[in-house]
Amino acid sequence: MAFRGMTSMSELLLKTKKFNVVRETVRTPSGKDKTREIVRHPGACVLVPLLDDGRVCLIRNFRISVNATLIELPAGTLEPNEPPHVTAERELIEETGYRAAKIELLHAFFLSPGILDEKMHLYLASGLSEGATAREEGEEIENLVVPWQEAIDMVFRGEIKDAKTIVGLLWVDRLRSG
C-alpha cells in the first residue's frame, strides 16, 4: 500500500467554478514538512465509446485554455457526490448523443500530480445506440466517428494532443489486440 502523508495545514487561496487552489503543508514519508500550492478538482471521467461496427466516437472540442480545437474522447467533471460511472453515462449522452448498454471501468489515473489532484476515471462504453445530444450552452463540440485503426494512427501521427484521450485509446487498443 502507498504511503499516505498527513496534512498538517491547509489554506484556501482561491475558489472558482471548476476548481479551488489551496496552500498545504504535508509531512512527507521522510518526516519533512513541505508546503505547496495545489489545484483541487472534484475528479472527472473519460469514455471510449466503441460502436458495434468497430468504429469509435471521438469529439472535436474547442478548448479556451489552449485556444484550439482538440480531438478528444468524450469526458466530463464529476458533480458533487456523483459516482464516476453516473458522470460517465451522463456525459456520453450529453456530448455525443450515444446511449451505452454497458459501461466498464478500466483504470483511474492522475493528470498532473505535481500541481493538480484531478483523478480521471477511464471507461469503455459499448452496446451503443444513437440519439440526441444535450450539449451545454456554449459547448462547441462535434462528433468525429472513425474506424478504430484510424484513431490509433491519429495518436501516432501526433494529431491527438490530449493525454486522457491517448491513454484511453491505447488502453482499449491493448484490450482489442490481446
Next chain:
Amino acid sequence: MAFRGMTSMSELLLKTKKFNVVRETVRTPSGKDKTREIVRHPGACVLVPLLDDGRVCLIRNFRISVNATLIELPAGTLEPNEPPHVTAERELIEETGYRAAKIELLHAFFLSPGILDEKMHLYLASGLSEGATAREEGEEIENLVVPWQEAIDMVFRGEIKDAKTIVGLLWVDRLRSG
C-alpha cells in the same frame, strides 16, 4: 490548421510559485464569447530513459497533491525561456543521475485542457550512463529500474497512475514493437 480564438480579456486572479490562475474571455469559433478560469503553467517535459540493456528507469515520487507515492517517469517544469530539451536533459540528471547521449522529442500533449494549459513534451533518452543525482532539497524520489516488459505490465495491472507516464511508456512500446 486548428482554429485559434481571440483573447478579448484576461484578469490575473492568483500567482503561485508553479502556476498562475487567470480569468479569460475568448471568442470561440462560432463567434460566442466564453469566460473561464484557467490555470496557466509554463509547460513541462517527461523522459523515457531507456538503458542499453533494455531496462527503463522509472522513479518513485511522493506527491503532495494526492498524498501518495506514485510510480512515474522522470519529468520537470520548464524554467522561464528554457527550451524543453534543455529542461529534459537537466531533469534526467537531477532526478535519476543518468546522462543521455541522445534525447529525441516524440510528441507534445496537454494534460487537462479543460482547466490547465500545461503542455507536456515527451522525450526518449538513450545512450545512458550512470552518475550522481542532484535532487532538489525536499524532493523525495528514488529510481526504480525495471525490464521494459515489466514496465508495460505495471501499466496494465493499474500500478502506474500518472497520465504522462502511461503515455510515455505506451508510445515507446509501439516504437520498440513496430
